[in-house]
Amino acid sequence: xxxxxRWGAGLLKPSETLSLTCxxxxxxxxxxxxxxxxxxxxxxxxxxxxxxxxxxTNYNPSLKSRVTISMxxxxxxxxxxxTSVTAADTAQYYCARxxxxxxxxxxxxxxxxxxxxxxxxxxx
Amino acid sequence: xxxxxQDPAVSVALGQTVRITCQGDSLxxxxxxxxxxxxxxxxxxxxxxxxxxxxxxxxRFSGSNSRNTASLTIAGAQxxxxxxxxxxxxxxxxxxxxFGGGTKLTVL
Numbered sequence: 001x002x003x004x005x006r007w008g009a010g011l012l013k014p015s016e017t018l019s020l021t022c023x024x025x026x027x028x029x030x031x032x033x034x035x036x037x038x039x040x041x042x043x044x045x046x047x048x049x050x051x052x053x054x055x056x057t058n059y060n061p062s063l064k065s066r067v068t069i070s071m072x073x074x075x076x077x078x079x080x081x082x083t084s085v086t087a088a089d090t091a092q093y094y095c096a097r098x099x100x101x102x103x104x105x106x107x108x109x110x111x112x113x114x115x116x117x118x119x120x121x122x123x124x
Numbered sequence: 125x126x127x128x129x130q131d132p133a134v135s136v137a138l139g140q141t142v143r144i145t146c147q148g149d150s151l152x153x154x155x156x157x158x159x160x161x162x163x164x165x166x167x168x169x170x171x172x173x174x175x176x177x178x179x180x181x182x183x184r185f186s187g188s189n190s191r192n193t194a195s196l197t198i199a200g201a202q203x204x205x206x207x208x209x210x211x212x213x214x215x216x217x218x219x220x221x222x223f224g225g226g227t228k229l230t231v232l
Contacts, residue, residue: 045210047221058219109214110157110172
């Protein structure tokens, strides 16, 4: 069973860069999309972006100017960098696997598994 | 369009059936996926595709799609089903992921 384990700094100052890494255990990066999702305290889920097995990335337009998602296939892991953080970036950050596909005119896309959340706090 | 709309809160009596809905243009061509999130925990996938349940999800959970609306139905809601539920799909381009705002389910 695939498991995702994430790590990274949990406390940042405004203007610093958030860096998180998610390692994939029990499966390959190949054939899937690897995502970062966050949830501010008391709020809903917000998609940050993704990288697929070919290295193609898609980002939430509201965060695109500050986000970079990369992958290291040799280590079976993928990473998130978010620059110039502010208090508004304080959130639980999750990594998750997706495999969007389309058949017979219908498409589907789902996140499973999810890594445990990492609380990142931005405070001066 | 890249928005999914959910009712903020829904309640159901113990043992009764409840339906949680999600509306958006992308749902005319995308099946919604549904996630259950309990306080302090990561979301858990409960329904994906046309109407599929991951291993370990009780069969009282089911999903359906009609036009631009997806529904998650819990038949015979249990106390442990009290949680936040989120729907998800991609936008019509397929390049952007979208989440609904979430529905807080209270089991009375």
